[in-house]
Amino acid sequence: MATAQKKLKKELTINLGPQHPSTHGVLRLVLDLDGETVVKCTPHVGYLHRGTEKLGENSTYLSAMPLMDRLDYVSSMTNDVAYCLAVERLFGIMAPERAQYIRTIVSEMTRISSHILWLGTHALDIGAMTVFLYSFREREWILDLFEMLCGARLTVSYPRIGGVRNDVSQEFIDSLYKFTAEFPARILEYETLIDQNRIWLQRTKGIGVISAEEAINWGLSGPTLRGSGVTYDIRKHFPYDAYDKVDFDVPVGQHGDVYDRYRCRMEEMRQSIRIIRQCLEKLPRGPVMAPDAPKLTLPAKEKVLADMESMIHHFVLITKGPMTGQSGEVYSAIEAPKGELGIYFVSDGTGKPYRMRLRSPSFVHVSALPRLSEGALVADVIANIGSVDVVLGECDR
Amino acid sequence: MEPKEIAERIKESFPADVREIAFFAGQTSVTVGKDSIKDILRFLHDTPELYFDYLADLCGVDYLGKKEPRFEVVYNLYSIRHRHFIRIRAEVPAEDCSIESAVDIWAGANWHERECFDLFGITFKGHPDMRRILMPEDWEGHPLRKDYPLKSDLGSMEWRGYTELLKTVEKNSQYEVR
Numbered sequence: 001m002a003t004a005q006k007k008l009k010k011e012l013t014i015n016l017g018p019q020h021p022s023t024h025g026v027l028r029l030v031l032d033l034d035g036e037t038v039v040k041c042t043p044h045v046g047y048l049h050r051g052t053e054k055l056g057e058n059s060t061y062l063s064a065m066p067l068m069d070r071l072d073y074v075s076s077m078t079n080d081v082a083y084c085l086a087v088e089r090l091f092g093i094m095a096p097e098r099a100q101y102i103r104t105i106v107s108e109m110t111r112i113s114s115h116i117l118w119l120g121t122h123a124l125d126i127g128a129m130t131v132f133l134y135s136f137r138e139r140e141w142i143l144d145l146f147e148m149l150c151g152a153r154l155t156v157s158y159p160r161i162g163g164v165r166n167d168v169s170q171e172f173i174d175s176l177y178k179f180t181a182e183f184p185a186r187i188l189e190y191e192t193l194i195d196q197n198r199i200w201l202q203r204t205k206g207i208g209v210i211s212a213e214e215a216i217n218w219g220l221s222g223p224t225l226r227g228s229g230v231t232y233d234i235r236k237h238f239p240y241d242a243y244d245k246v247d248f249d250v251p252v253g254q255h256g257d258v259y260d261r262y263r264c265r266m267e268e269m270r271q272s273i274r275i276i277r278q279c280l281e282k283l284p285r286g287p288v289m290a291p292d293a294p295k296l297t298l299p300a301k302e303k304v305l306a307d308m309e310s311m312i313h314h315f316v317l318i319t320k321g322p323m324t325g326q327s328g329e330v331y332s333a334i335e336a337p338k339g340e341l342g343i344y345f346v347s348d349g350t351g352k353p354y355r356m357r358l359r360s361p362s363f364v365h366v367s368a369l370p371r372l373s374e375g376a377l378v379a380d381v382i383a384n385i386g387s388v389d390v391v392l393g394e395c396d397r
Numbered sequence: 398m399e400p401k402e403i404a405e406r407i408k409e410s411f412p413a414d415v416r417e418i419a420f421f422a423g424q425t426s427v428t429v430g431k432d433s434i435k436d437i438l439r440f441l442h443d444t445p446e447l448y449f450d451y452l453a454d455l456c457g458v459d460y461l462g463k464k465e466p467r468f469e470v471v472y473n474l475y476s477i478r479h480r481h482f483i484r485i486r487a488e489v490p491a492e493d494c495s496i497e498s499a500v501d502i503w504a505g506a507n508w509h510e511r512e513c514f515d516l517f518g519i520t521f522k523g524h525p526d527m528r529r530i531l532m533p534e535d536w537e538g539h540p541l542r543k544d545y546p547l548k549s550d551l552g553s554m555e556w557r558g559y560t561e562l563l564k565t566v567e568k569n570s571q572y573e574v575r
Contacts, residue, residue, distance in 0.1 A: 046531040053516075054540055058547050089422050216450050216477060219505025232451070232477045328421035331454065331473045331484065342454050344473065348463070359454040359473075367508035396531060 011039065016381070018047050024121065024385060025392030027366065036377050041370040045363075048396040056356035060321025061087050061161065062298070064356070069155035071360065072394035074117050077110040077146070078336045079394075080159040085240055086332035086343035087161045091296055091322065095241075099163035099288045104242040105176070105279045106149070106158065107334075108272040112183070113142040114337035115265045116190075122262070122386035123194060126203045131193050138186055141179060148172050161322075162290035162297040168283075177280060180273050187269055204259040208372040208384040211256060218368045221361050222339025223264040224388050228256030234335040246278040258387040265389075296322045321351020338362055338389050362395035400425035403447060403483050411437055416488065426484035431470075434487045435497040441474060441483070442502050449474040449483070455499070455509035457517035458486075461543040466490035468519055472499070489519055498524040516541035 017028040026047035032040040052071065056064045068083045069076035081103050088095065095103070120135035143153040149172050150158040150165060158165050194200045210218070215228040225232055233250045235243040251267035253260025289297055298317055299310035316323065327349050333342035339361025346355035365388040372384045404418045404427050414437065417428040429437055441449040454473040461467055468489040475482050489496050498521035499506040510521040511530040518539035520527060529536060538545055 046529075046533070049531040051540060054547060092422065213450075214504075217504050219452050219503065230477065237477075237480060329426065329484075330422045330424060333453065340453065342473070344454060344456060344471065346458055354463075355458045357454065357456040357471075359456075363508060363512075364505055367505065371504070 018044075024390055025395075027385070027390065027392055027395075029369070029381065029385075031373075031378065031381065033378065036379075038373050038376055038378060038381060041373045041381065043366050043369050045366055045392070046396050048392050050397065052397040053356050053358060057353055060317075060351045061353065062317060062321060064353075065157050065160075066155065069157055070393060071358065071397060072114075072336065072338060072341075072362070072391045073154060074391060075110040075114040075337045076154060076156050077106045077158060078334065079341065080157060081107055081241070082332070082334040082336065082341045082343055084159045084161050085334060086330065086345055089332045090328065090330045090345050090347055091161075093162055093290050093296060095163045095290055096287050097242075097284045098167075098286045099290075100241040101279045101283050102164050102168055102288065103159055104246070105168075105276050106146075106164075107241070108275045108279075109142050109145065109176075111272045111337045112269050113139050115269050118265065118337075118386075118389050119190060119262075122389075123200075125382050125386045126200065128194055128197065128200060131190055134186075134190060134193070138183065145172065145176055145179065148175065160289065160297065163288045167288050173280060173283075176276065180277050180280070183273055184270065187266060191266065201259070203379070203383055204262060204387075205257060206255070207258045207376065207380050208387055209255060209257045210368070210372060214371075215256060218371060219364045220339070220368060220388075221364070222335065222337070222389075223261055223268060224339060224361075224365055226250065227253035227261035227264045227387075229254055234333055234340060238333065240334060242279060242282075243275075245282065246275050248275050258383050261387045323351055333359070336361060338391065338394070339365065341394075358397055360394040360397060362390040362392070363397075365390050366395050398446060398479060398481050400481065400483055403481065406444075406447065407437060407441070410440060424482065424484060426471075426486055428469075428486045428488065431487045431489050431496045434470075434485075435499070435502075437485065438472065438499050438502055441485070446479070447476065447481075448478050449476045451475045451477050452499070452503035452505050452509075453482075455506055455513065457489075457513040457519055457541070459517060459541065459543045468494065468517060470496055470513065470519060494518060495520040495522055497522050500524055515539070518542065 012033045014031050014033060016031055018026040028044040030042040031038050052067050055067055065080060065083060068079040071079050116135040116139050120132035123131040146156055147153050149168060150156055210228055212228045212230050215225050216230060229252050231250050231252055236250060248271045251264050253264050295313065299313055303310040304314045327347060329346045331342060331344045333340050341361060342359035344357035345353050348354040369384060373381045404425050407427055408415045411433060414430045414433050415427060416430060419426050441447050453475045456471050458469045458471060459467065466488045470487045470489055472485040487496060496519060498510055508530060510524055511528060513519050514521060514527055515529040515532050516539055
């Protein structure tokens with residue numbers, strides 16, 4: 001009898017992941033358990049490390065773009081926007097107004113698609129399967145719109161340094177308008193499914209609580225930080241593209257628990273619809289590529305075939321990269337769906353960045369998982385992983 | 398507060414440590430020596446008018462053959478309360494490749510410092526858990542150093558498709574027009 005009791009008290013170490021559906025990718029957590037309580041949680045990352053920073057330092061500013069698509073692969077559009085903005089700030093150019101509006105539209109579409117993917121998988125982890133099926137329907141709609149816009153659905157590479165690749169068609173604008181008219185009703189639909197659901201409330205309310213000061217200290221960002229009541233949104237603090245020309249609110253939570261982070265993301269989707277609506281209504285006429293940066297942006301194909309000067313620009317840009325840079329450094333961050341996606345460039349004046357650093361929100365959020373999970377139950381670990389919204393492609397880079 | 402004023406404040410308080418103040422693309426960076434980096438960061442975090450509560454980013458840079466000292470650890474700091482931004486660059490020489498850890502000022506520095514150790518080989522003194530993070534535990538070398546090759550010579554372990562391609566290129570080179 002005595003030995004049996006001794007055995008029951010023994011701590012158990014279990015390995016969660018890297019191949020586990022509720023760890024959202026190849027995240028591995030080693031959990032030391034006392035009964036069902038987590039005593040220690042040790043995350044192991046790096047299974048998806050592809051050396052994006054090293055590859056970026058060895059390719060020109062123009063050719064590193066496809067690498068960005070593969071960071072946070074469920075919101076590739078915002079990664080590209082972050083990259084283009086960082087290069088533009090480094091070289092001191094601005095995208096034309098129409099391109100800025102288009103970028104704002106596609107960024108917000110990406111935010112919606114990322115949040116509904118998050119909602120579906122998070123609810124699936126906690127045990128509400130229906131939401132997953134509904135949310136994928138709307139995600140498909142957005143991906144179809146992306147396909148209409150640029151021909152690609154996931155790895156889009158649509159924004160360009162100094163603008164966007166091609167102008168939007170009237171057909172796209174009409175379909176997107178229809179989407180913005182119908183989507184708010186769909187958000188209501190999701191909320192009817194889970195907002196009053198007793199199981200959902202018990203699994204999320206008061207779980208994974210982090211105070212505002214502590215969340216800032218841990219470097220959390222995006223909805224994960226705003227769930228704790230901090231109004232830090234880069235779209236408001238450092239407005240980029242057309243965010244200073246549109247009107248929107250920044251939803252914040254109060255308690256900093258899983259439920260508040262869920263509410264923040266739901267409200268953010270409504271705000272995204274508002275932003276898209278305003279952008280579509282205000283969309284100015286004009287070019288979509290910066291005309292004043294011929295040594296930085298690729299010339300039009302028909303010009304390359306007919307004009308000597310353009311052909312030389314094209315050749316130099318492809319082989320050596322933009323050669324107009326000065327030595328300097330810039331840290332540029334945007335509000336990606338997951339949080340603050342920062343890019344830090346050190347330039348030595350050549351066509352390749354001397355140092356390219358990617359500050360990904362998921363990396364920081366995974367590092368805070370032990371803080372959220374230790375002392376909680378194993379089931380809460382799953383809720384926490386879902387609520388900080390991580391994508392491992394971005395975490396491991 | 399304007400970034401320029403913040404830089405002046407740092408220079409006032411730590412005159413012996415500030416090496417350079419640079420302005421580029423609307424951002425200010427202060428280059429400092431590594432000896433009192435912890436005091437400088439603590440000063441930036443604790444002074445009420447500065448109050449840099451948010452460590453946006455921490456990373457290493459390798460300036461091999463470009464300048465001395467070889468390494469830099471870069472802190473991008475932001476104050477959510479006051480809405481101002483500054484960059485601190487701490488110089489780290491290759492002979493003594495270590496710097497004080499900032500984990501007890503910002504908890505979020507933990508993994509950034511581990512990553513910096515993993516990819517650059519800069520050790521952080523006082524860090525609670527100095528292990529590799531992205532690369533496997535038994536990995537040799539620090540991949541983001543400039544003298545670390547982008548691609549290694551794998552010899553017989555090279556992917557077959559690639560060696561076949563190389564053979565084709567060699568075979569075709571005899572037809573090249575010179």
